[in-house]
Amino acid sequence: MSEKPGDIRSQRIEKIEKMRESGINPYPNRYERKDRIADVVAAFDETKPVKVAVAGRIKSKRVMGKASFGNVEDFSGSIQFYAARDIMGEEEYALYKTHDLGDHVGVEGETFLTQKGEISIKVKKLVLLSKCIQPLPVVKEKDGQVFDEFSDTELKYRHRYVDLIVNQKTRKDFLMRSKIVSGIRRFLEENDFLEVETPMMHSVVSGAAARPFVTYHNTLDMELFLRIAPELYLKRLIVGGFERVFEMNRNFRNEGIDTRHNPEFTMVEIYQAYADYNDMMDLTERLFTTLAEQFFGTTDIPYQGETLSLKGPWRRVRFVDAIKEVTGIDFSAIKSPAEAVSAARKIGLEVDESMGIWKIADEVLGERVEKTFQNPTFLTDYPKELSPLSKSFEDNPDYVERFELFIAGREMANAFTELNDPFDQKERFEGQSKMRDEGDAEAMMIDDDYITALEYGLPPTGGLGIGIDRLIMLFVDTASIKDTILFPLLRPDGQQDI
RNA sequence: GAGGCGCUAGCUCAGUCGGUAGAGCAACUGCCUUUUAAGCAGUGGGUCCGGGGUUCGAUCCCCCGGCGCCUCACCA
Numbered sequence: 001m002s003e004k005p006g007d008i009r010s011q012r013i014e015k016i017e018k019m020r021e022s023g024i025n026p027y028p029n030r031y032e033r034k035d036r037i038a039d040v041v042a043a044f045d046e047t048k049p050v051k052v053a054v055a056g057r058i059k060s061k062r063v064m065g066k067a068s069f070g071n072v073e074d075f076s077g078s079i080q081f082y083a084a085r086d087i088m089g090e091e092e093y094a095l096y097k098t099h100d101l102g103d104h105v106g107v108e109g110e111t112f113l114t115q116k117g118e119i120s121i122k123v124k125k126l127v128l129l130s131k132c133i134q135p136l137p138v139v140k141e142k143d144g145q146v147f148d149e150f151s152d153t154e155l156k157y158r159h160r161y162v163d164l165i166v167n168q169k170t171r172k173d174f175l176m177r178s179k180i181v182s183g184i185r186r187f188l189e190e191n192d193f194l195e196v197e198t199p200m201m202h203s204v205v206s207g208a209a210a211r212p213f214v215t216y217h218n219t220l221d222m223e224l225f226l227r228i229a230p231e232l233y234l235k236r237l238i239v240g241g242f243e244r245v246f247e248m249n250r251n252f253r254n255e256g257i258d259t260r261h262n263p264e265f266t267m268v269e270i271y272q273a274y275a276d277y278n279d280m281m282d283l284t285e286r287l288f289t290t291l292a293e294q295f296f297g298t299t300d301i302p303y304q305g306e307t308l309s310l311k312g313p314w315r316r317v318r319f320v321d322a323i324k325e326v327t328g329i330d331f332s333a334i335k336s337p338a339e340a341v342s343a344a345r346k347i348g349l350e351v352d353e354s355m356g357i358w359k360i361a362d363e364v365l366g367e368r369v370e371k372t373f374q375n376p377t378f379l380t381d382y383p384k385e386l387s388p389l390s391k392s393f394e395d396n397p398d399y400v401e402r403f404e405l406f407i408a409g410r411e412m413a414n415a416f417t418e419l420n421d422p423f424d425q426k427e428r429f430e431g432q433s434k435m436r437d438e439g440d441a442e443a444m445m446i447d448d449d450y451i452t453a454l455e456y457g458l459p460p461t462g463g464l465g466i467g468i469d470r471l472i473m474l475f476v477d478t479a480s481i482k483d484t485i486l487f488p489l490l491r492p493d494g495q496q497d498i
Numbered sequence: 499g500a501g502g503c504g505c506u507a508g509c510u511c512a513g514u515c516g517g518u519a520g521a522g523c524a525a526c527u528g529c530c531u532u533u534u535a536a537g538c539a540g541u542g543g544g545u546c547c548g549g550g551g552u553u554c555g556a557u558c559c560c561c562c563g564g565c566g567c568c569u570c571a572c573c574a
Contacts, residue, residue, distance in 0.1 A: 007543070008508060008525055060534075067531035084531060101524075115532050135508040138524050140535040147535055148510040148523060154566045155509090166509090210573065255573045256499085265574070411574055442573080467574050480567095481574095493547095493565050 008135040015098050016131055024095070026131040031055055031106045038076030044111055044119045052121060053108040054079065055129060057165065058101055060140075068097070069120075072107050080120040081107050088123060096123075102132030102165070139166045157488050170483075173476040176295070177484060180475055181468065183291050184248065184268060191283075193244040193270060198233035200226060200250070206429075206450070207231035207389070209442040210253040213263075226252035231389065231463070232450045234271050235418060238461050239453045243273040248468065259480040260410065262488050266468040271418070275462035277390075277401045280415040281378055284405055284464060285312045288376065288471075295475060303408055303477050306374065314376040316403075322379055323361060326369045331361045331383075358385040373406035382416075388428040388444060390416035405466075407474060415464035422454035 016026045034053040043050070056074035067084040085093040087109075099105060109124040137150040149167060150156065156163040156170070163170045185195065203222065205212045207229030215224050230247050237245050248268040255261060272279065292299045292310045299311040317325070320332045329343045337353040340360040344351045349367055351360045361383065373379070380403040384392055390400035402416035419425050429446040436443035472484040482488040 011525065062533050062536050063530085064533065064536075065530040067533085069533045069536080071534080080534075082532070086531075114534090116534075118532095118534075120532090135524065137509040138535095139509080140523075142535050145535090150509065152505095152509085152566085154505090157566090208574085251574085253573070256571080258570095258573090259568085261573060267574080414574080465574085470574070491565065 009133050012100060012131065012133040015100075016133070019095075019128075024128070026128055028127070028129060031127065031129050033106065036076040037072065037074045037079045040111065040121070041077060041079055041119055044113075046113045049110045049112055051108070051110055053106065054121070055104065055106045057132070058099060058103050058105055061099075061101060063097060066093070072105060080114070080118050081109070081123050081126075082112075082114070082120050083123040083126060088126065092126070095128075096126050099126075099128060100132060101138065102134070102136040103128060104130040104132070136162065137166050141168075153482075154490070154493075157482060157490055158493065160486055173478065173483060174486060176476050177472045180291060180295065180472060181248070181266075183294055184287065184468070187287055187290055188246050188268075188270065191244070193246045193272075194242055196234070196237060196242070196245050196247055197249070198230045198237075198247055200252075202227050204445045204447045206444040206447045208251075208253075209444070211255060211441050213252050213254050228253050229267070229465070230269055231465070232447055234269055235458055235461065235463070236450070236453045238271050238273050238418075239456050239458050243459075244271070246270040257489065259482075260470065262469065262481050262485055264489070265481070265485075268466050268468055270464045270466075272462050273459045276417040276460065277380075277403055277415055277462055280462040280464040281314075281316070281380075281403060283462075284378075284413055284415065284466070285314055285376075287466075291471075291475070301475070301477075303474055304479060306408075308408060308474070309375050310407075314378055314405075316378040316380055318381040319365070319379055319383065319399075320361075320381075322369050323364055326372055327364060329364060331357065331364075356385065358383040362386055370406055370411070371409035374408055376405060376407045376412075378403045378405055387416065388432050389419050389425075391419045391421070392424075410470060411467070412470055412474075413464060413466040415462065418458065418461040418463045420454060420458035420461060422451050425454055426451050 019026050032053065033055040037054050037056060040052050040054060054072060054074065056072040056078075059071045059073045059078060061070040062068060066086070067082070069080055069082055071078050071080050083093065083096055088096065106127045106129055107121055107123055108126070109121045112120055112122050114120050137148070139149055140147040150163060156167075164174070189195070201215065201224040203224060205225050205228060207227070208231065210228040212225040212228050215226060216222070217224055229251055230249070234245055234247060246268055249266065250264050251267050252264050254263065257263065270283070272283070288310050289299050289312055292301055300307050300309050320330065324330045327347055329347070331340070334340050334343065334357055337355070337357055337360070340357045341351055341353050344360050344364055347364070347368065349363060351363055355363070381399045382390065382402040384398055384400050387400045387402050390402040392398075392400050400416060404411055405413035419428070429444065429451070432444040433446050436445065469481050469484045473479075473481060476484065478484060
């Protein structure tokens with residue numbers, strides 16, 4: 001009788017209308033759920049049937065006339081139920097038969113084992129808790145093989161809730177993300193780090209090389225930038241006497257989107273007074289191996305068809321040595337940009353003199369070297385020019401005490417001995433500011449207050465940043481960062497959903 | 499931002515060398531009281547991403563646009 005007969009949504013709306021007419025509320029306010037499904041399954045004893053009341057979504061339904069099997073699923077798991085007219089009563093059973101896949105129901109009854117040996121609930125009473133009027137994709141499974149998986153990437157990201165309802169792998173991956181994030185927090189807390197929250201809206205763009213999102217505060221009548229990194233605030237806290245701090249939260253960078261980049265991404269930044277970049281390497285290594293052992297029981301983890309060994313100690317190789325090893329180019333011996341250009345061109349890279357020696361070196365590294373680091377590798381001792389916030393070696397001012405960690409060819413972490421010399425920092429800021437004036441949109445701005453903070457004295461400090469989304473990619477074995485972010489940024493599709 | 503690929507039923511996908519479309523699952527109707535990718539019989543369901551062009555006729559060919567994916571560039 002609907003306007004569009006055959007349309008599943010209209011059919012279900014009709015069902016709702018009928019229920020309302022007969023005084024049944026398809027969206028009741030409350031249900032006394034007494035048991036979690038996983039607990040019911042775990043506690044099952046064939047010789048001792050127990051009364052249970054579970055709640056969840058109907059995930060499957062197999063009706064055989066006057067009796068029926070189905071599965072309800074809650075967050076903890078899934079269980080089969082057996083609904084029979086003789087037990088439920090004719091009216092209740094008829095109503096149950098109108099319920100659809102995706103409906104939330106409360107199921108009460110006694111546990112029993114079917115002839116085929118499946119733990120089930122013999123339904124005494126089944127009540128609708130929330131009607132699902134949208135047709136769910138039907139994903140079936142047998143012997144671990146998944147049929148008709150809901151696989152349209154666009155729909156998965158746009159309607160993540162549907163993805164979570166029907167695809168077990170998605171649910172598992174995000175559960176894993178949650179657990180890893182809390183594992184990281186636990187690890188840091190156990191190591192006496194204090195979690196802090198610093199501003200997300202900055203008036204100065206600094207702390208990393210990236211283009212910011214710009215926003216505006218009405219009352220103050222000023223431009224603000226969404227933070228690209230919390231770094232400078234966290235170091236202010238070290239100045240303030242918090243010796244070990246971390247912040248695990250979102251950064252925003254107005255850059256491209258691809259399998260490794262989302263404009264908002266999660267980063268943990270960690271600062272430790274009286275430590276240097278070597279201590280940060282140890283900390284990083286311990287964190288990763290602790291997580292691997294916790295979640296896999298081993299440091300060998302599968303990733304995209306390969307096995308990565310996270311077992312320490314990890315390889316440490318100097319920036320210039322790594323480039324030399326892979327390409328034969330020794331940047332420590334190169335004296336002029338022209339020389340660097342010709343070396344880079346020899347291996348087929350497009351660069352020009354204005355980049356300077358070290359940006360060219362960085363280009364060579366990114367193009368030819370990084371992908372060779374499959375197992376964890378600390379790339380250390382960066383050139384000063386590429387690192388405006390890191391401290392130089394006492395005996396070699398051209399290089400800084402910094403490392404980046406690569407796993408599976410991807411940058412996973414960045415750390416250094418923090419530059420705490422206010423005079424040096426001021427000079428570096430001025431250099432950045434000049435680059436900015438010359439059109440480098442990613443160069444930092446001068447943060448005068450930060451210089452003032454340094455003038456109060458930042459103790460020798462090690463700092464470390466780890467990209468959480470990328471770490472998760474590793475642990476849930478996915479090739480795209482979007483599979484680790486519940487709601488990745490997409491363009492609006494311009495269509496009305498539904 | 500550039501190039502390549504894709505977009506067909508609620509989902510997963512066929513297909514039309516240009517004559518306005520089909521399967522499986524889901525839905526609806528009937529049968530079925532131990533099924534589990536339940537089964538059997540029948541039915542309905544589509545602006546074939548949008549707009550324009552070519553054509554007697556376009557879902558298909560051409561152009562423009564939208565969204566997604568992949569590769570590249572920037573970046574973590």
